[in-house]
Amino acid sequence: MRIQTHIITTIPVFEVKEPLEKLVQFFMENTYSHVAIMNEGQFLGVFSENDLEHFSVDKKIEDFKYNLESFFVRKDTSWFDVLEAFARNEANLVPVLGDKNEVLGYYDITDIVGVFIEMPFFTEPGGILVIAKEIKGYSFSEIVQIVESNNSKFIGGFISEMNNEEVQITIKISGNNMTEVLQTFRRYDYNIIFGNVDDRFIDDLKQRSDYLDKYLNV
Numbered sequence: 061m062r063i064q065t066h067i068i069t070t071i072p073v074f075e076v077k078e079p080l081e082k083l084v085q086f087f088m089e090n091t092y093s094h095v096a097i098m099n100e101g102q103f104l105g106v107f108s109e110n111d112l113e114h115f116s117v118d119k120k121i122e123d124f125k126y127n128l129e130s131f132f133v134r135k136d137t138s139w140f141d142v143l144e145a146f147a148r149n150e151a152n153l154v155p156v157l158g159d160k161n162e163v164l165g166y167y168d169i170t171d172i173v174g175v176f177i178e179m180p181f182f183t184e185p186g187g188i189l190v191i192a193k194e195i196k197g198y199s200f201s202e203i204v205q206i207v208e209s210n211n212s213k214f215i216g217g218f219i220s221e222m223n224n225e226e227v228q229i230t231i232k233i234s235g236n237n238m239t240e241v242l243q244t245f246r247r248y249d250y251n252i253i254f255g256n257v258d259d260r261f262i263d264d265l266k267q268r269s270d271y272l273d274k275y276l277n278v
Contacts, residue, residue, distance in 0.1 A: 139175060150171040190252075195226060
């Protein structure tokens, strides 16, 4: 998936020697979380809107250059890593750098999420499963094989949760053999977190409902 067409070049990049007041004005007129700072055309870091309240507007940006954060993506960074950059840095704007560390522009999280939700995983009809297994025992190739061996189509999947012991994978499949797919996953020691009426997710809801009924009948 190519996302380079979504690089925005109309958002300013500020020189480190410019007055801090310009940043204040920028953030007042926009809803962005960060903006890029450069030094003689070279990327220096990003300034966070949250930091402005601690600084005097009569200073220059360079007076606070040690407070700059250092995150960015490259033009050839994959869409998945771009999403991670947004999430990891709690940003809605991420600078895109060229080969010489010049700022080519920005990615806006709204645009990237828009590209993400246009993927077949979201647009193609099918059923959603959430499965879990010990972190050392799961395999995406095995997961695809299980789905396709039951005459179903694997549309896509991703790791939705992970800890030191277990990994949860959310997958989307199409076909009319959901029950057979679930049974096969169980035979391969996958736990079904979400999928049909007898999975752990539904069992948990039933238990909570039973508890509530008992409580109301006391």
